[in-house]
Amino acid sequence: MLAALLVMTFSSLSNNLHAEPITTAPQRSLDYQRDIKPILENKCMACHGCYDAPCQLKLTSADGVERGASAQQVYDATRLDDAEPTRLGIDASSTEAWREMDFFSVLHAADEGKVQRLDGSLLYRMIELGQNNPLPANAVLPEDIKIGTAHAFSCPTIDDFKGYAKDNPHGGMPYAVTGLSEQEFATLSRWIGEGANTAPQAWQPSDAEKASIDRWESFFNQSGAREQLVSRYLFEHLFVAHLHFPTISGSSFYELVRSSTPPGLPVRPLRTVRPNDDPGERFYYRLRPLRETLVEKTHITYGLDDLRMRRWQQLFFQNDWAVATPPGYDYAERSNPFLTFTAIPAKARYQFMLDSAEYFVRTFIRGPVCRGQVATDVIRDQFWAVFEDPEQEAYVNDAIYRSITTPLLGLPGQDSDLSALGSEWLEYSSKRNQYLQLRHDYYAERKPGGADISEIWDGDGYNQDALLSIFRHHDSASVRRGLWGQVPDTIWVMDYPLLERTYYELVVNFNVFGSLSHQAQTRLYFDLIRNGSELNFLRFVPQDTRSALYAQWYQGHAQLKDKIAYTDVNLDVPVAIDYRTADHQDNASIMAQFASQLMTRTAGVSSGPDTLNRCPQGNCLRRELSASEVQIDRALHTFSRETGKTLPVIPLMPEVSFLRVTDGENRWVYSLVHNRSHTNVAFMFGEDTRLQPERDTLTVMRGTLGSYPNFSFDVSLDALPDFITALRAVSSSEGLSQVAEKWGVRRTNPAFWEVMADFRHYVEETDPTQAGLFDINRYQNL
Known part of the structure; x- marks a missing residue:
């Protein structure tokens, strides 16, 4: 009923705005910080939050929204001369100055400042394209939809949009991921129709904060x-x-x-x-x-x-x-x-x-x-x-x-x-x-x-x-x-x-x-x-x-x-540390013995033993763990003794996968980190030729690790043993895709944004000073 009412309300608004240009701004019913920023924060900033945001469209501040986009990419390994810097808050102090630096508006048509038809807004056209061409729920993306940071971005202006939409029917926003809800689409559309006014984030320091600044x-x-x-x-x-x-x-x-x-x-x-x-x-x-x-x-x-x-x-x-x-x-x-x-x-x-x-x-x-x-x-x-x-x-x-x-x-x-x-x-x-x-x-x-x-x-x-x-x-x-x-x-x-x-x-x-x-x-x-x-x-x-x-x-x-x-390895000076092994050519033994000496030396500042990854007997569980955490740790610990040779799924895993384990109102968060082995890391090119997948390992970390999750899994506590068993049995990309089908949170999963937000909420709960939005530009298409 609510969805139908929202559609009817928006349809009436949309028809009115498309009918004739508006020369006088209607009453503004929406506040940017209260009504618009949360939508951008939940659905847009995960791709548009850093230097490598597509088309330099950085949406994390009102200034970035007003600045708009540029066809010039920050990351260009082929340029012969330094590029002109385009740092928000530094390199230009007004919208007009950004226009002189070839940034174009995504909010308004060329005649900025006047309320116009929705068709004159690139942002509206982009979200409308996404709304009209939804992706199948929890499906693997078609091959023609390019994701990741390696492909070239299309940065159309409003004048180029018609051709862009024809060539890229799934090029709407949010791109290659579960889209906006009907309510979010209606809210953004109304805001754009009312003039797309922005307002900076409030800064209201306390007296104590002012004193500290001084x-x-x-x-x-x-x-x-x-x-x-x-x-x-x-x-x-x-x-x-x-x-x-x-x-x-x-x-x-x-x-x-x-x-x-x-x-x-x-x-x-x-x-x-x-x-x-x-x-x-x-x-x-x-x-x-x-x-x-x-x-x-x-x-x-x-x-x-x-x-x-x-x-x-x-x-x-x-x-x-x-x-x-x-x-x-x-x-x-x-x-x-x-x-x-x-x-x-x-x-x-x-x-x-x-x-x-x-x-x-x-x-x-x-x-x-x-x-x-x-x-x-x-x-x-x-x-x-x-x-x-x-x-x-x-x-x-x-x-x-x-x-x-x-x-x-x-x-x-x-x-x-x-x-x-x-x-x-x-x-x-x-x-x-x-x-x-x-x-x-x-x-x-x-x-x-x-x-x-x-x-x-x-x-x-x-x-x-x-x-x-x-x-x-x-x-x-x-x-x-x-x-x-x-x-x-x-x-x-x-x-x-x-x-x-x-x-x-x-x-x-x-x-x-x-x-x-x-x-x-x-x-x-x-x-x-x-x-x-x-x-x-x-x-x-x-x-x-x-x-x-x-x-x-x-x-x-x-x-x-x-x-x-390089310089030669120096072999003429001994070491004043006792190493017990008789076979000094056993690299793993030497590293383990030094690690043991290091841990003894730094015991006063150690965060404790890594019971998930360095516990040969599997009996190193921490005393403070609850019964559920013991169950999770025991299940995940099985990866600690494996390599790509003994467990073929390891070389197939994404670089970083977030794992959410739930049991009613309880949830626990882990990261599965794929460590690739190399013959060497001494060269700028040809990394693929130097990989040693048989020596790859998987590190399990409590909490989130990394700014760019490459995939995530959402598993109930009861299903965790089945998930671990299925993951360990994977020997091909197709097998990993089957695991993702059952437990994965694909880009097209209806719960995608809720799960990603929950990972951020976890950090806010456990280490609030460090909390920030995760970037999904590297989220894979398993």
């Missing part, structure tokens, strides 16, 4: 030479953060920007491409509220409170140091942060990064760039990262060693000229290899008996950021505190130069709008960073195991690259 802006804008240098260092490390005040209930999130206006006036951010570009004018550090829907991919949080303030005062201002000459913003200073910030005690800089190691690793592993294959194809699908103890790390503790090595730590990528690619690469890779030889010689002389486990940072007994697990999901990646999954093939040991260089190479100096040369240099140098982290780890294993471990990491053509681009 306090932190005062801190960042102190006038002393030391204070200004520290503020610059902090800004360059926090510019991608979503800052918040954890001790203030309901705190908004903020971004730290350089503004041409002082505190007390509206923020006007500088339009520099990078945070270390020359500002060109006087500026002030300001906190600008994020007035948009948060997207999980870019939601990388950092808290500001009294404890943080005291810690920064202790780190940066307790010691007596001075700034001889304030650094500028020329090429050398942008490419080598160790030179730029040499006046700030190196140990303070390293400890600052260690304090929030998860945040920093998230910034360059998880990104804010939305599509990171330029970086992620240089890392393995699952590995652990640990850090050198700041009390023993060479660079921060030895001034002479630091002065010798600092000139060798510069980073490529600032020059976007394609002709400079070869020369820049040779210069910086040569310096990097010189540095590694100096580092090896220094450590060998300091500790001729070899490395011991005390050189690994234990988090000072309280900081859980000391242990991190990284999972790659093709062109994105995730970070989780703790040691999760099976013991990996490789572990990164990061010292201060590696941690800082990785951050500057992939975050500060990376330009998502950069040229082919810039992106290639970034990718090639990150390859050296990974190699350096692995070489650091080899210090902690017996001499006669290093060659075998390294050979496993660099198989095939990587052996040739090893001779050309």
Whole structure:
């Protein structure tokens, strides 16, 4: 009855609006934030929320809706020159300015601002096309419907729409997924018919929040030479953060920007491409509220409170140091942060990064760039990262060693000229290899008996950021505190130069709008960073195991690259850690023994044993689990001892699958993470030729992992044994499709949006500070 009434109501409205152009706006019955934003949030932002949103149509804020779309793609690996940046809230300050940058309206026809026929709105035409051509419920998408990020997007204007609709009958919105309800369609249509007015998200800070803003802006804008240098260092490390005040209930999130206006006036951010570009004018550090829907991919949080303030005062201002000459913003200073910030005690800089190691690793592993294959194809699908103890790390503790090595730590990528690619690469890779030889010689002389486990940072007994697990999901990646999954093939040991260089190479100096040369240099140098982290780890294993471990990491053509681009594995210094195995060529045994030593060393900050993935006897259940959770864990634990060779379904699984298990009003959420094995990850191209599916593994994680679920399953607790049995029996893509038919939540499933929303609700319930919308641009068609 309600549906029929809504259809009748909309039909009357639609017929009236199509009949004649309206020259006077009707009464506005809908509020954008109250009535329209929830629809866009539930059905649209999952695809239109990041840099790789189709046609740059970013719907997470009213500004993005008003800006509209562009045929120019942000991600273009073939461009020879840097593209003009198109960052919302920075690169244009009005709708008119965006039109000059070739963005076109999706709300109105060419004569913007006047209420017109619905046919003049591209948004209306798109949702109408989707409404008129629904997909069969829970069906596999036809082959002619292209999904994923690899295909080219069609970005028609309203003038092109007729041809677009004829060629793409299933090209309406929401695209390739369960569509709008009749009520949602009617609401959006009425809103468009009434003029499609938008309104920014309200920002109403409490008195306590205002006081915190004033306090932190005062801190960042102190006038002393030391204070200004520290503020610059902090800004360059926090510019991608979503800052918040954890001790203030309901705190908004903020971004730290350089503004041409002082505190007390509206923020006007500088339009520099990078945070270390020359500002060109006087500026002030300001906190600008994020007035948009948060997207999980870019939601990388950092808290500001009294404890943080005291810690920064202790780190940066307790010691007596001075700034001889304030650094500028020329090429050398942008490419080598160790030179730029040499006046700030190196140990303070390293400890600052260690304090929030998860945040920093998230910034360059998880990104804010939305599509990171330029970086992620240089890392393995699952590995652990640990850090050198700041009390023993060479660079921060030895001034002479630091002065010798600092000139060798510069980073490529600032020059976007394609002709400079070869020369820049040779210069910086040569310096990097010189540095590694100096580092090896220094450590060998300091500790001729070899490395011991005390050189690994234990988090000072309280900081859980000391242990991190990284999972790659093709062109994105995730970070989780703790040691999760099976013991990996490789572990990164990061010292201060590696941690800082990785951050500057992939975050500060990376330009998502950069040229082919810039992106290639970034990718090639990150390859050296990974190699350096692995070489650091080899210090902690017996001499006669290093060659075998390294050979496993660099198989095939990587052996040739090893001779050309990398330094030799050092075999002349022993290790001061006891390894019991008689067979030192057993790589798995060596890795397991180091993992055991690591877990003992860091027991004070461990998140506990990974009972789902590392429990050989299957009897490691946690005491706090309910009877239902015990049942679920036992069922899922069966994957922990398997590989692609023993369980053929593993290589067929999507990169990340979310699993919801329900029992009445109760539900539990897990992630099934497919870890692909490679002969090596040393090359930019040809990844498919380097896969080793027989060695693939599946990691089971509680909760959600990743910003881009590739598929999801919805299983009742009673049916879980049948689901696990069916999944384990799969040996082909057709078999996996049959499992998806029964338990999968396909893009066309009527419950698709409800299930996706529930995954977000789960994060809001368990870790609300980290909650954001999941992106479905990579959701597969099983």
